[in-house]
Amino acid sequence: MRAAFMYEAGDVRVQDAPEATIQQPTDAIVRIVRSCVCGSDLHPYHSLTSADGPVPMGHEFLGIVEETGSEVSGLRRGDLVVSPFAYADNTCEFCRQGLHTSCPHGGFYAVGGIGGAQAEAIRVPQAEGTLFKLPKDVDEKLLPSLLTLADVYGTGYHAAKQARVRPGDSVTVIGDGAVGLLAVLSAKRLGAERVILMGRHKTRTDLGLAFGATDVIAERGDEGIAKVRELTGGHGTRAVLEAVGHRPAYDMAIGAVRPGGVISRVGVPQYEDAPVGFTSLFGPNVTLTGGPAPVRAYIDELLPAVLAGSVDPGRVLDRTLSLEQVPDACRAMDQREALKVLITP
Structure with a gap:
């Protein structure tokens, strides 16, 4: 064969x-x-x-x-x-x-x-x-x-389920690949009111809008984090779905999540070290979850x-x-x- x-x-x-x-x-x-x-x-x-x-x-x-x-x-x-x-x-x-x-x-x-x-x-x-x-x-x-x-659909859905996305929720999705776009679809179907898609490829982010994204942020790093916070009264979103797997995406997730929120990672991690200490996750009571769907x-x-x-x-x-x-x-x-x-x- x-x-x-x-x-x-x-x-x-x-x-x-x-x-x-x-x-x-x-x-x-x-x-x-x-x-x-x-x-x-x-x-x-x-x-x-x-x-x-x-x-x-x-x-x-x-x-x-x-x-x-x-x-x-x-x-x-x-x-x-x-x-x-x-x-x-x-x-x-x-x-x-x-x-x-x-x-x-x-x-x-x-x-x-x-x-x-x-x-x-x-x-x-x-x-x-x-x-x-x-x-x-x-x-x-x-x-x-x-x-x-x-x-990819099950993985995007897993990201949203692990983050406990619920009606009226605010969600940031990092990554405009297939999993990220289907995480947008999943968050919307679970009732999220605001879904911010972080991606910079217009053909893909247009599909994300069709799947239910309410906002698109093309900027990355600190500039992208600032845009998320600007859209959310300075606080960030309760759920962040990270669908990339590279360290910069994880760092953006930490910056975009609000106190008491959840970061759900489904992008296969391509790094071993990631901050989980007082200033990143412990202090603001942020939950880190995710994994292979x-x-x-x-x-x-x-x-x-x-x-x-x-x-x-x-x-x-x-x-x-x-x-x-x-x-x-x-x-x-x-x-x-x-x-x-x-x-x-």
Whole structure:
């Protein structure tokens, strides 16, 4: 089969790979019908060394079940499924608490010997607990929005839920990538009255306004923080959703949050040191939360509006390329020519 691999920073190749096969009785094989490139793929795209490559690519997909292991029930050949970016058994104490990313029997695609989703097919461990079966007669026009349930919509929603966004709330979203824009959508759907989007790419921030942002701030650093405070009577917003993962975004989050507020981080951190002392978080009673989104816990809640067409998170997928064009997709996203690229077989 064909699959995408990253050999080192900037070097992505689509090549022949071993066919996906059942290895455990809890596995399933899924033929991928839609996948995409994630903003988090750009981190290794900038930093991966040749000593650490090649690594398989991709962790978001829709697909058709081709085969199931002997211990998998509730799924059969031909089912259309969406997979969270983390596989899990959906039965352990952590899964029952909605923390599928902490499942002791779980893990992540494209690491630890598990293949990536930018491929023709994939082996899904813990398939019964991981895969979410979708209606067979779903309109093909909905596939991009359904694909966002694998990661970016659920991650944006996780940011808002962890921040306990509620009706009438004030929220700042840092980052105008796909996750940041869907954090805007999620905050608005949870009832936020003011949603300030911090981003400087007009095509993206225009989409953020369509998703419900009330204000856009293009400035960064201290200037951006000052703009947030100017819009909020000098106090900042109660919730700040950080969807970037770089240290300057974290510093802006500290500056934009009001006393007693919450900073919710879902951008994969690309730094180890971050202030959490008296002047940053302790003194103003600020809560720091976030983490990798257990998106499997949110699919039941988010799916009905997607199927009904009352929300369209798939608008963040603004370019479509084939599997063979994954290297072009990575370049387009890295150069800000595309927000998020949809990959077809």
